[in-house]
Structures are given as C-alpha cells and as structure tokens.
Amino acid sequence: MSKKVLSIVLVICMLLSAMSGCSKPAEQPAAQPAEQAAQEPAGMKDGTYTSTVNGMHGPLSVEVKISNNAIAEAKVTGHMETPGVGEVAVNQIPAAIVEKQSLAVDVVSGVTITSRAILSAAEECLVQAGADVAAIKVAGEKPAPGNIEETADVIIVGGGGAGLSAAVAATNNGASVILIEKTGFLGGNSIVAGGIYNAPDNELQDYAEEKRSDSLETLITSAVSETPVNDEHKALMEAVKKEYEEYLKTDKTLFDSPDWFALQTWNGGDKIANLRLVKILTSSAYDGLKWLESMGAEFSPIITHGGGSLYPRTHSSTSPNGTAYIKAFTDDLEGKDNFKKIMNCTGKSLITEGDKVIGVMAEGSDGSKYTLKANKGVILATGGFAGNVELRQEYCEGEKWPDLGPNVPTSNMPGVTGDGIFMARDAGAELIDMDQIQLLPYCNPQTGATYDIVMGIGSALFINKEGERFVREDGRRDEMSKAIIAQTDGVMYMLQSADGIPDPKTQKALGGQLLSYYLDNNIAGYVSGDTLEELAGKLNVPADALKKTVEDYNSYVDSGKADPFGRVSYSGKLENGPYYAYPRKPAVHHTMGGVRINENANALRADGTEIEGLYCAGEITGGIHGGNRLGGNAIVDFVIFGRIAGTSAANNK
Known part of the structure; x- marks a missing residue:
C-alpha cells in the first residue's frame, strides 16, 4: 500500500471514530437525575429563585435570576422596611450583588438589619441554584484609605432634616456647600419622624374637625390669666388675650395665631426655653410650610390635633413618616453645581484658627481622613443623643425618668448618638438643658x-x-x-x-x-x-x-x-x-438639650459671645423646646432653624 493510500485510510478511520464518540447509542438507557447532575459542569443552574426572611419590620422577599452561570438579576420583591431608610438598602444591595457577582458587598451604614436580611435571602436563593456560596462570599481587596482635602464656603455635618434644610438655604444664597453624613442614607432621624408639622393656618383651620367649644375656651383663657414669670411672658399673654378677644367678634371656626402657638410651646416646655427662639419658631412656621410646598412637599388639606401637639394646628404629610421633607430638600439639591455630599463620613472634630472655626476633620468608613475647610462657616446638624444609652443615663436619668438604661427602647435611628454636641463643646460652645429628654x-x-x-x-x-x-x-x-x-x-x-x-x-x-x-x-x-x-x-x-x-x-x-x-x-x-x-x-424619643444658639443659629459660649464660623441647627441645639417638646414641633424646628443656619453661614452673619 502506498503512503498516499495509507494516509487516506487513516483519515477516514479518525473521522469515523470522532463521529462515533459524539453520538449516543439508541439502546443506552436514560441517565438518572443524580447522574445528570453529576455530569453537569460545576456552577449555578439557570432559573429564578426566591426566598423570604424577616427584615427590620416584617417579611422581606428576594428574587435572584441565574443565567449562563452568572447572577443576571437580583431584586427585593416585597418588604415592610422603613420608607426612605430601608429602601436605600433595598435599592443598593441587590444592584451591588449583580455588579460584583458576589455576596461580599458592604451593608448600608445605618440600615444594617435590612441590608443583612437582603443578603441572607439572596444567599438562600444562590444555595437553591447550586452556587458555591463560600466562594461567592469572598471579598476582594479594597483600596487603601486616603487623605483627602477639600474646601467649600460652608461645611455641613449631618444629612438629616436640619442639615439638608441648611444646605438648601446656603446654596440658594450662592454659597458652595459640602455636606457629610455618617450613614449611607440622607434623612437621619428626620426621615422616620411622624411627619406632622404645626403651624397656625387660619384658612384651613376654618375647616378643622375642631370647633368652638367650652373646653378650648377654657384652655386659652386659663393660659392668658396666670401670673407672668417675666416681662416677655407678660407681653406674650397680653398679645394672645387681645387676639382672642378680636377672634370672638368673628364667625371663624377656630382661634389660632403665632403668639398663641408660642405661648403653648413655651408653657408646654415648662417655661424653660428661650422665649425669643420659641417666637422665631412659631412666627416662621407657616412661611416654612409654604417653603416646603414650593419644593414639592404635599400635605393633607385637613387640620388635625397631632399627638402631643396640645392644639389643632397640625398639618400632616401625605407621604410616609418624614420622607416628604427629605425628598423636598434632596430634589432641590439634585444637580446643583454648588452642592456636594460625602456619605459614610463621620465628623470627628472642628478645625479652629484662634477663636474661629474654619473647618472639620472627618473620617470615612474606609478609614480615609478628610480635612474639610470652610471659607465662611461650619454648620453642625448631627441631631440629639436619644440613641446613646450612656449619655442619656449620665445627663437625663433622675427623678422624672428613673430608668433610661438599655431596656428602654428608642424611636431613633442608630446614628443618633450626640457626636456634634461634643464637637461644639470642645470648640467652646455652652451646652444647656442637657437633662431634658422626652419619651x-x-x-x-x-x-x-x-x-x-x-x-x-x-x-x-x-x-x-x-x-x-x-x-x-x-x-x-x-x-x-x-x-x-x-x-x-x-x-x-x-x-x-x-x-x-x-x-x-x-x-x-x-x-x-x-x-x-x-x-x-x-x-x-x-x-x-x-x-x-x-x-x-x-x-x-x-x-x-x-x-x-x-x-x-x-x-x-x-x-x-x-x-x-x-x-x-x-x-x-x-x-x-x-x-x-x-x-x-x-x-426615648427626643433630647431637648444641646448647644446654646442665638437668633441667627450662631453657637454661643457661656458668656453669650458668638463662636465665629460655627452654627448649629436641629436637635443638636438647646433652648427651643424646654422640658417637653410639643408633638409636631420637631420638623418645624429643623425646617426653620436649618434654613436660618444655612442663610447665616452663607452670608457670614
């Protein structure tokens, strides 16, 4: 046989052999399911998998879709998590799982329980898909922390209601703003507030559920006939008495005025607060309401008597909890060239130059160090300390509240620990009313x-x-x-x-x-x-x-x-x-004590002098609510004094 013929024969044999190897004899019995699984390549089986676990407030369901041995889609299909808070994790965690093809994703700071619930449910879905979960949970190498220096006209510490209100006001006044927030979401404790806002509103109060009654008349007349404690109190009572007498000559349904609101707020706080600050709060409340509406916040057209408000002047947001207020602010700030936010960044101390505050030292969750310089001013809006058991026991536990220990829950978010109060104190600010706390x-x-x-x-x-x-x-x-x-x-x-x-x-x-x-x-x-x-x-x-x-x-x-x-x-x-x-x-709900401020939200020393360059707004301050905050006044506080602080800082007041 020639070499040419031999080569042809060998090629034909190889082709026949290959064809035989790729075919399955008809008489071969079908493989059992276990054998099929063993023959499949290692990895995840295509399909859509679901799991339901317990979240922060109830059942939370996750759906994961696997395609071509990859996580094609992950989403939360049902939950009861806090609007504006849990929703951040609901949006971010599944997206991060898909992007990284991994369960080794960071939880959203401040939304830990919801984040972990989502990861737990997603892990169960991947187990169903046959994934090597141990491998999928291995974290990649993270970048080394850095040292970052930035400058803006105004530095704001705290991304809750007061901080965002201040940011809107400052940017509207032409200032550049850097806002830092220690958690992974904006809104702070304000976003889980009850959503009620007190303001005299004579037009809507004509349609209030409450009408003229003997009980309401007794409430008013008794408040304006008591013995005054000082000249300011006396003048306020006389103003309310005169306004009420004029009201009785009309056919209006319900009496109200900024003065009556102020008198109730001051009396309801045991006459401890700074009456000048109280009058700013109440006289600006209606204008603040209209400011919110101009940014898209919506309210029910029905005036109610909010819990603990002491009077029917309560406006209720149509959105859950405090989400409408935070959305109004963030919508306004969205896309502004003179606004920047840095999330997961905690203020550590104030930078001073002589007696002047010129910036903030902060730290990111990744260990990065931030030096943030302020051309015009720093605004502290970090909230109170109701979530800090040690501090509330130190300052507030006593005859009124004998037990404020760990067995007493708090309505506050985990990040509300009093950080900024002590940053201000270390810069020379006076702390007042620190023993006043509300349940x-x-x-x-x-x-x-x-x-x-x-x-x-x-x-x-x-x-x-x-x-x-x-x-x-x-x-x-x-x-x-x-x-x-x-x-x-x-x-x-x-x-x-x-x-x-x-x-x-x-x-x-x-x-x-x-x-x-x-x-x-x-x-x-x-x-x-x-x-x-x-x-x-x-x-x-x-x-x-x-x-x-x-x-x-x-x-x-x-x-x-x-x-x-x-x-x-x-x-x-x-x-x-x-x-x-x-x-x-x-x-434990609200701490009424904190940094002493004046009418422009400047932080004050014990001798009454201003700390140049330092402003405070929201629950970090004292002197506004006294010994008991009226229900529906906290949102008014952060709207009004946040706006004042932002305006003052932007204009070097």
Whole structure:
C-alpha cells in the first residue's frame, strides 16, 4: 500500500471514530437525575429563585435570576422596611450583588438589619441554584484609605432634616456647600419622624374637625390669666388675650395665631426655653410650610390635633413618616453645581484658627481622613443623643425618668448618638438643658418604632390592661409616658373603631403599610373585634370595664365638655365595630438639650459671645423646646432653624 493510500485510510478511520464518540447509542438507557447532575459542569443552574426572611419590620422577599452561570438579576420583591431608610438598602444591595457577582458587598451604614436580611435571602436563593456560596462570599481587596482635602464656603455635618434644610438655604444664597453624613442614607432621624408639622393656618383651620367649644375656651383663657414669670411672658399673654378677644367678634371656626402657638410651646416646655427662639419658631412656621410646598412637599388639606401637639394646628404629610421633607430638600439639591455630599463620613472634630472655626476633620468608613475647610462657616446638624444609652443615663436619668438604661427602647435611628454636641463643646460652645429628654408614649413595645402607628391617633383612646382609661390622650407627651409606665406591665392599648377607620384595607400606618396587613399577619400586636366584647377577649381585658369606658367617653363627646382626664379634642365617638387595638409603650424619643444658639443659629459660649464660623441647627441645639417638646414641633424646628443656619453661614452673619 502506498503512503498516499495509507494516509487516506487513516483519515477516514479518525473521522469515523470522532463521529462515533459524539453520538449516543439508541439502546443506552436514560441517565438518572443524580447522574445528570453529576455530569453537569460545576456552577449555578439557570432559573429564578426566591426566598423570604424577616427584615427590620416584617417579611422581606428576594428574587435572584441565574443565567449562563452568572447572577443576571437580583431584586427585593416585597418588604415592610422603613420608607426612605430601608429602601436605600433595598435599592443598593441587590444592584451591588449583580455588579460584583458576589455576596461580599458592604451593608448600608445605618440600615444594617435590612441590608443583612437582603443578603441572607439572596444567599438562600444562590444555595437553591447550586452556587458555591463560600466562594461567592469572598471579598476582594479594597483600596487603601486616603487623605483627602477639600474646601467649600460652608461645611455641613449631618444629612438629616436640619442639615439638608441648611444646605438648601446656603446654596440658594450662592454659597458652595459640602455636606457629610455618617450613614449611607440622607434623612437621619428626620426621615422616620411622624411627619406632622404645626403651624397656625387660619384658612384651613376654618375647616378643622375642631370647633368652638367650652373646653378650648377654657384652655386659652386659663393660659392668658396666670401670673407672668417675666416681662416677655407678660407681653406674650397680653398679645394672645387681645387676639382672642378680636377672634370672638368673628364667625371663624377656630382661634389660632403665632403668639398663641408660642405661648403653648413655651408653657408646654415648662417655661424653660428661650422665649425669643420659641417666637422665631412659631412666627416662621407657616412661611416654612409654604417653603416646603414650593419644593414639592404635599400635605393633607385637613387640620388635625397631632399627638402631643396640645392644639389643632397640625398639618400632616401625605407621604410616609418624614420622607416628604427629605425628598423636598434632596430634589432641590439634585444637580446643583454648588452642592456636594460625602456619605459614610463621620465628623470627628472642628478645625479652629484662634477663636474661629474654619473647618472639620472627618473620617470615612474606609478609614480615609478628610480635612474639610470652610471659607465662611461650619454648620453642625448631627441631631440629639436619644440613641446613646450612656449619655442619656449620665445627663437625663433622675427623678422624672428613673430608668433610661438599655431596656428602654428608642424611636431613633442608630446614628443618633450626640457626636456634634461634643464637637461644639470642645470648640467652646455652652451646652444647656442637657437633662431634658422626652419619651414618646405610643411606640412599639419591642422595637421602639413609630413606623407601625395607624393614622387617626387623634380619635384613639388609651386603655390599660384593666380596660380603663388612665390619662388625657391629647395631653403632654411626658405626662402620657409617665402615666403609661405606671400601668400594669408598663403598657397600654390604643383603641380605635370603624368610626375613625372605616376600611382597614385603605387605612395606613405612618410607614405607609395597610392596617389590614398588620391584622392578617399578626404584626405589632394588632387585633380586631366586631364588638367590644370580642376585642376584650382578644386583649384579655374585662369586657364590662371596656364597654363602660367607651360609653363614658362617648358621653363626653356628646356634651362637648372636657372629660375627667382633661381631654379637649374630640374627633368623634367610638360607636361602631370593628374595633381595633394594639399595644404601645414609651420609648426615648427626643433630647431637648444641646448647644446654646442665638437668633441667627450662631453657637454661643457661656458668656453669650458668638463662636465665629460655627452654627448649629436641629436637635443638636438647646433652648427651643424646654422640658417637653410639643408633638409636631420637631420638623418645624429643623425646617426653620436649618434654613436660618444655612442663610447665616452663607452670608457670614
């Protein structure tokens, strides 16, 4: 055989052999599923996988799509996390998982529980897909921290309501602004606030649920007839008395004025506050409301009597919690060339030059060091210290609040630890009213959250475990909190009815979740009953006592008179089922003490002189709320004094 023929034969044999190797004989039995899995290449199986875990406030569901051995998509498909806060992690964490093809992604600072819940659910999805989870959780090498120096006209420490309000005002006045925020989201504690804003609004108050009544008249006349403590107090009472006399000559539904608002705010804080600052707050409140509306914030057209506000002048945001305020500010700042934010960056100390504050030393979560110089001024807007157990025990624990330890929850976000207060003190600022702290009476007994309070609090009754009322429901927050602590197990039930909540499928909580969801999923202790007897059985309270309590209350509504507990505001009777109830207890909510400031939000020394270049706004300050902050005044505070601080810093006031 020639070499040429031999070569042809060899090629034909190789082709036949290859064809034979790529085919499967017809008689070969089908492989079993386990054998198929063993023969498949290592990696993830294509498909869409789901998992549900417990988040911060309830079930959280994640969906992960695998395609060609890669994470093609990850998303949160359902959750109950805090609007504006948990939502940051809901948006960022799944996107980071897809981008990095890894579970080794950073949690959102300040939103740790939600972040970890998302990662846990995503991990379960990847386990279902057959992934090598250990490998996917290996973190890559992170860049080394750096030393960063930047300069702007105004440096703002804190990205909550006061800091953002100041940023809007400063940029609107032509200043360049750098804002730093220690967490991974903007809004701070303001974003989880109840969302209520007090302001005299005579036009809307003509349509308020409240009308002229003997109880409201008694409230006003008693406040203007007491013995004055100083000349300022005397002048304010005389102004209110004159305004009220003029009001009685009209057919207006409800009396109100900035002076009456100021008198109630000052009296409600035990006359401890700086009355000049109080009058700035109340006289600017309506203008602040219109400023917010000009930036897109929306409010209900109905004036209510907000919890702890002491009077029906409360405007309620149409968005959950405090999200409308933060969105208004961030929308205004979006795209501004003279505004920059640095997230996950904590202010550590103030830079001084002689007696003047000229900047901030800060540190990023990655260890980077920041030197931020201010051409015009530094604004501290870091909030209070209700989340700092050690500080609240040191400054505020005493006769009024014997126990403020770790077993007392807080309604605050984790980042509210008092950082800026002591930065200011170290620069020479005086701290005032540091012993004044407020507990909020209607918080979740386990978490301290206000997120799950169902709207319509003004129509609720407070019931103890004996089925009886025990305190004025529209009174001062501190008095309500102390009364609850004195009840059996230190807890109460908030009782509402179909008269105020016609449909649980449309009635929302402060966080935006439906009442029906809480009832259907047995969340936050919500129960309902078609009758008071049925509800009493579910609460394990005496039915006869509960029925008598409600009947007595309804009789006070009919008469229009103040009831034995002093309640002056009635939204209506509780006559028709279903009836709803849920447990509540006090949680540490607001610190009224902090840095002493003047009318321009300048930080002051003990001798009353200004610290040049240093401004403070929001809960970091003292002197505005005294011994008890009225419900609905905190947002007014950060809007008004944040705006003042930003304007002052931009103009070197």
